[in-house]
Amino acid sequence: MSRVYNFSAGPSMLPLEVLETAQKEMLDYHGSGQSVMEMSHRSKVYDEIIKTAEADFRELAGVPDDYKVLFLQGGASTQFAMIPMNLMKNKVADYIVTGQWAKKAWQEAQKFGTANKIASSEDKTFTYIPDVSDLPISENADYVYICQNNTIYGTRYKELPDTKGKILVSDVSSMFLSEPMDVSRYGIVYGGVQKNVGPAGVTIVVIREDLISDEVLPGTPTMLRYKTHADSDSLYNTPPAYNIYVCGLVFKWLKKMGGLTEMKKINEEKAKILYDFLDASSMFKGTVVPEYRSLMNVPFVTDSDELNKKFIDEASKAGFVNLKGHRTVGGMRASIYNAMPAEGVKKLVEFMDKFEKENA
Numbered sequence: 305m306s307r308v309y310n311f312s313a314g315p316s317m318l319p320l321e322v323l324e325t326a327q328k329e330m331l332d333y334h335g336s337g338q339s340v341m342e343m344s345h346r347s348k349v350y351d352e353i354i355k356t357a358e359a360d361f362r363e364l365a366g367v368p369d370d371y372k373v374l375f376l377q378g379g380a381s382t383q384f385a386m387i388p389m390n391l392m393k394n395k396v397a398d399y400i401v402t403g404q405w406a407k408k409a410w411q412e413a414q415k416f417g418t419a420n421k422i423a424s425s426e427d428k429t430f431t432y433i434p435d436v437s438d439l440p441i442s443e444n445a446d447y448v449y450i451c452q453n454n455t456i457y458g459t460r461y462k463e464l465p466d467t468k469g470k471i472l473v474s475d476v477s478s479m480f481l482s483e484p485m486d487v488s489r490y491g492i493v494y495g496g497v498q499k500n501v502g503p504a505g506v507t508i509v510v511i512r513e514d515l516i517s518d519e520v521l522p523g524t525p526t527m528l529r530y531k532t533h534a535d536s537d538s539l540y541n542t543p544p545a546y547n548i549y550v551c552g553l554v555f556k557w558l559k560k561m562g563g564l565t566e567m568k569k570i571n572e573e574k575a576k577i578l579y580d581f582l583d584a585s586s587m588f589k590g591t592v593v594p595e596y597r598s599l600m601n602v603p604f605v606t607d608s609d610e611l612n613k614k615f616i617d618e619a620s621k622a623g624f625v626n627l628k629g630h631r632t633v634g635g636m637r638a639s640i641y642n643a644m645p646a647e648g649v650k651k652l653v654e655f656m657d658k659f660e661k662e663n664a
């Protein structure tokens with residue numbers, strides 16, 4: 305068996321230990337004589353799996369008792385519609401547009417009401433986070449929306465915005481469980497799991513209970529109401545059962561690693577290795593204003609497309625895969641989520657250093 309260092313933005317690496325456990329339990333989960341893939345989602349054995357996954361997630365993320373944790377489908381992108389459909393009572397919401405995902409969410413919300421773009425960093429190709437300390441929050445805004453870590457551009461919020469009392473909704477897809485979070489600051493905090501938490505197919509939504517109600521926009525389908533899923537503990541219909549199980553294994557792994565405080569330390573150390581190299585290199589350059597650098601997604605460039613391409617090809621041959629930047633921005637991007645070991649980043653930096661010397 306030979307495994308590569310996978311720098312994909314998502315789906316991305318999972319901890320080897322988790323894959324090995326899943327492999328061991330593939331044919332006969334804990335003496336049940338079945339794979340988790342084959343189980344009824346209404347069975348006792350599966351109920352234990354989903355309940356344990358939720359309990360472990362709550363413990364890791366420090367989810368207060370008055371919040372529900374929902375395991376949903378449709379990817380983070382479905383939330384772009386589900387959020388306004390469920391929260392836009394006044395049909396007004398404020399969006400901070402810091403990248404493609406925030407922009408897509410803002411555009412989707414326009415289908416349901418007035419979605420105001422109250423700040424943006426598009427003027428400089430999303431290479432920074434705008435000042436969010438004193439924003440023109442709309443008086444009747446139902447919520448303020450952010451994307452907290454911008455996967456494509458490699459920026460992240462240093463501070464959460466001052467929403468002036470309005471509900472904060474945050475997409476944390478590409479930083480989920482990479483560091484401690486204060487759930488009580490959000491009305492909804494959510495993410496697709498395929499970046500940092502598990503296999504594609506699950507979206508975890510953490511929502512304050514008072515935001516779950518039958519008062520949704522007219523025509524909101526049953527499946528797109530938070531209440532539907534909250535009332536039945538994410539088992540209204542068949543959930544992505546196997547994927548939730550793997551997420552549960554990742555939660556166990558995170559707990560074993562020491563929880564999110566420890567993960568933050570590890571992630572900071574890992575990111576520093578790469579950023580320090582970029583800052584010292586005369587060939588490779590980071591593309592983001594340093595104070596807003598993401599710990600998870602690190603975009604960088606050389607000064608020629610040809611050299612970028614050569615680097616990506618040679619890196620891939622050497623076992624460092626998926627370093628190509630997003631198709632809308634080009635260059636390179638190394639996504640270094642929880643499951644990427646420090647060793648992978650160190651080896652990548654050694655490879656970059658060698659490439660720089662050979663191509664100087």
Ligand SMILES: *Cc1c(COP(=O)(O)O)cnc(C)c1O
Nearest residue numbers: 379380381405455475477478496
């Ligand atoms: C990947 C990503 C999405 C889209 O996720 P899907 O699950 O593919 O819909 C949304 N937001 C952020 C921040 C992402 O990184």
